[in-house]
Amino acid sequence: MLFGMIYLHTVVGSLNYYVLLVYPLSFCDQILCWCCFFLAFAVKMPLFPVHIWLPEAHVEAPTAGSMLLASLLLKLGGYGLLRFSLTFLAEATVVFTALVSVLALAGVIYGSLSTLRQVDLKRIIAYSSVSHMNLVVLGIIAFNQEGLEGATYLMVAHGLVSSALFFCVGVIYDRAHTRLLRYYGGLVTVMPLFATGLLLFSLANMSFPGTPNFLGELLIFAGVFQRSSVVLFLSTAGIVLSAAFSVFLFNRLTFGTLKTKYAAEFTDTNRREFSILIVIGAPSLLLGVCSNIVLEFTHYALADTALYCDAIALRN
Amino acid sequence: MGMELLLVLTFITLDLFYFFVLFESLLIPMFILIGV
Numbered sequence: 001m002l003f004g005m006i007y008l009h010t011v012v013g014s015l016n017y018y019v020l021l022v023y024p025l026s027f028c029d030q031i032l033c034w035c036c037f038f039l040a041f042a043v044k045m046p047l048f049p050v051h052i053w054l055p056e057a058h059v060e061a062p063t064a065g066s067m068l069l070a071s072l073l074l075k076l077g078g079y080g081l082l083r084f085s086l087t088f089l090a091e092a093t094v095v096f097t098a099l100v101s102v103l104a105l106a107g108v109i110y111g112s113l114s115t116l117r118q119v120d121l122k123r124i125i126a127y128s129s130v131s132h133m134n135l136v137v138l139g140i141i142a143f144n145q146e147g148l149e150g151a152t153y154l155m156v157a158h159g160l161v162s163s164a165l166f167f168c169v170g171v172i173y174d175r176a177h178t179r180l181l182r183y184y185g186g187l188v189t190v191m192p193l194f195a196t197g198l199l200l201f202s203l204a205n206m207s208f209p210g211t212p213n214f215l216g217e218l219l220i221f222a223g224v225f226q227r228s229s230v231v232l233f234l235s236t237a238g239i240v241l242s243a244a245f246s247v248f249l250f251n252r253l254t255f256g257t258l259k260t261k262y263a264a265e266f267t268d269t270n271r272r273e274f275s276i277l278i279v280i281g282a283p284s285l286l287l288g289v290c291s292n293i294v295l296e297f298t299h300y301a302l303a304d305t306a307l308y309c310d311a312i313a314l315r316n
Numbered sequence: 317m318g319m320e321l322l323l324v325l326t327f328i329t330l331d332l333f334y335f336f337v338l339f340e341s342l343l344i345p346m347f348i349l350i351g352v
Contacts, residue, residue, distance in 0.1 A: 001336055001339075002336065005332055005333065005336055008332065009333075015331055015332035015333045016330065016331055016332075017330040017331065017332065018330065020332065040339075044339075057350055060350055060351070061349065061350040062349070062350075064349070065346070065349040065350045068319070068346075068349065069346065069350070072319075072323055073342065073346060076323075076326060076339060076342070079326075079327060080335075080339070084332070
């Protein structure tokens with residue numbers, strides 16, 4: 001990104017966003033700068049195959065770190081793609097659409113499949129984050145209003161739901177001091193409030209209707225369908241798998257019998273934990289039924305970008 | 317607090333240089349949060 005920025009300054013003479021928007025960059029310059037910028041944003045998103053850092057970082061991080069990482073840091077990559085790659089580097093983005101689509105599709109399916117074989121709770125949620133963020137990339141490169149709005153909405157939804165799931169993992173880690181799945185089971189008998197919260201966020205993670213993830217993914221699929229039905233078909237496979245791992249995670253944690261003797265001593269969520277669940281859960285429920293809170297802002301903000309990219313995509 | 321400030325500045329900046337500086341400097345509070 002630094003190299004691309006220096007090159008851009010050499011060519012344009014300024015790094016001001018409005019100057020870059022009106023400066024007629026040559027096609028070769030766009031390609032070079034796009035590659036530099038995309039690499040930085042792809043790592044941050046994280047796009048397949050440069051996603052390996054995310055599960056490792058989540059495993060090492062404390063609960064608060066994981067929540068911030070999932071809810072805020074990952075969105076910087078998506079913001080960068082929307083802000084820079086789709087505006088003054090739009091022609092290069094259109095050229096690389098096929099490549100990015102393949103990577104994002106692979107990420108959606110691979111991320112979902114990887115969750116099914118993980119034994120660490122944080123890794124399961126981290127790989128589901130990889131899957132969702134790759135779906136965001138698919139929405140962005142659909143180059144239409146629905147795709148861009150869906151990508152933005154899914155980023156907001158994922159920020160709430162994913163951080164809530166990491167918080168849930170933190171709650172049970174505080175009690176059992178392990179994140180390994182095999183030590184958990186039957187938590188609904190000792191932690192009913194926690195199980196209810198986990199159910200809500202697991203449903204949101206699998207894009208159940210009435211949750212914000214559902215609206216985001218629906219808009220993304222509407223946008224992707226306008227471009228390619230094959231990409232849509234393959235990306236929906238990832239959604240089926242995401243439902244599978246969400247049900248698997250919730251089922252293993254809450255139902256069945258208590259796996260350890262000391263699990264019977266677990267206390268339900270205390271006031272502090274419950275209030276945090278409410279603070280994250282209330283906006284999740286609200287955004288699931290009142291999408292206009294976000295979409296009325298994004299609709300006009302993304303309309304010009306969508307029209308511009310759509311025109312370039314049709315021209316090519 | 318510092319992380320929030322850096323994030324807000326990253327999202328509102330209209331200069332690519334400042335965006336790059338803020339984008340990368342966010343790694344510092346993340347390192348402290350995760351690694352320390």
